[in-house]
Amino acid sequence: MTSDLVLEGISKQFAGHRAVDNLDLTVPAGSFFALLGPSGCGKTTTLRMIAGLEEPTTGTIRLGDDEITGLRPYKRPVNTVFQNYALFPHLDIFENVAFGLKRRKVKDYKPKVEEMLDLVELNDYGKRRPGQLSGGQQQRVALARALINRPQVLLLDEPLGALDLKLRRQMQLELKRIQTEVGITFVHVTHDQEEAMTMADTIAVMNGGLIEQLGSPAELYDLPATTFVANFLGQSNLIRGAIIGQADENLIVDVQGRKVLVPKARCRVTEGEVWLGIRPEKVFLAPAGTEEGDGVNQLLGAVVTDVSYVGVSTQYLAKLPWGQELTVFEQNTGARDTFRAGDAVDLHWRPAHSFLLDAAQDALAGVEDVE
Ligand SMILES: Nc1ncnc2c1ncn2[C@@H]1O[C@H](COP(=O)(O)OP(=O)(O)O)[C@@H](O)[C@H]1O
Ligand SMILES: [Mg+2]
Secondary structure, eight states: OOOOEEEEEEEEEETTEEEEEEEEEEEOTTOEEEEEOOTTSSHHHHHHHHHTSSOOSEEEEEETTEEOTTSOGGGSSEEEEOTTOOOOTTSOHHHHHHHHHHHTTOSSOHHHHHHHHHHTTOGGGTTSOGGGSOHHHHHHHHHHHHHTTOOSEEEEESTTTTSOHHHHHHHHHHHHHHHHHHOOEEEEEESOHHHHHHHOSEEEEEETTEEEEEEOHHHHHHSOSSHHHHHHSSOOEEEEEEEEEEETTEEEEEETTEEEEEEGGGBSOSSEEEEEEEOGGGOEEEETTOOOOTTSEEEEEEEEEEEEEOSSEEEEEEEOTTSOEEEEEEEOOSSSOOOOTTOEEEEEEOGGGEEEEETTSOTTTTTTTOO
8 A cells, every 4th residue: 555665766966066965775664764864955855855845956756656856746645744833723623733634635534633633632632723833733733734734745845844842852752653543654754863863763864965874763873984974974983094904703903002892794894994983871881900800902091081971871081092982971860980070981882883984084074964
């Protein structure tokens, strides 16, 4: 009944500017798919091409075996929900949701509208006008109005962008529940990495009109393919090093004269200069000189330069002998030492918790985009 949405070689050239650059993308039928990237990277343009509101410069769009590249927007089994809801202010909620069915002259639409209001938990609000609802409620009306048409694909363009943080969190879980319930393919555009991680089965990370990496939230977080992904999804410590050999399943990396190991399966490069990546919660601090080096990677002789206590965790900055500061998150379980600014510490982590990227990439790519 539903089919995969497939984009092949999709580009969009605006006057003098390539907004989307030769995109290949398969969105599995029935999945919750997120297009994640900073402002201006081409997310909306991609969505508009899927909806038929923008014509691709190159490439094809298919739903299963059916090509829809040239179809008029209203002929596509696709609906869009925008950030600004776009509800009819003069119609009540029931009539807003009923709109698509009435226009298509569907008989006996009332039970269907009731069912949709039930889905978005607004049964008691049918007689109200949009202006009498909160932002979150209006967005749920917009969702019901789109879903009542039973599209194969629902496109959502930063639908929660106008809501405050707490409501946004609530609506993220709500959207996920609704998607699971209806089983329709959702393509959700956002610049908020936490939002994408919370909701999506699969995330495509976009940057400058290109897809940098595609995978489940856990895959992207655990093994980022580029410095951009390493920095844009959560935080990463990227340390300069050079590959100097191999030992069994690992590559040996020299970092300022110290040897560390990284499993080959976690290395994007096999020789030369590298960025050694480690997530902040994967690094552990120990008082200087107290640590066993068995099976772990170590960097010695650091000094704690900053301590931020944030309740569930403490966030440290630790300065290495060559001046680079690493970020370290430690859970406040009460089971481990806490440190103070000025303490001499060693850093350690398991080889399986690090990754290697090509040093030709900008170590700060994606950093300034994190809010
Ligand atoms: N109609 C247009 N004409 C010219 N340039 C456009 C048009 N729409 C978008 N762009 C440009 O294309 C790029 C991608 O825009 P957009 O897809 O809206 O990004 P995003 O949704 O990721 O913020 C931006 O540089 C934007 O300025
Ligand atoms: Mg946009």
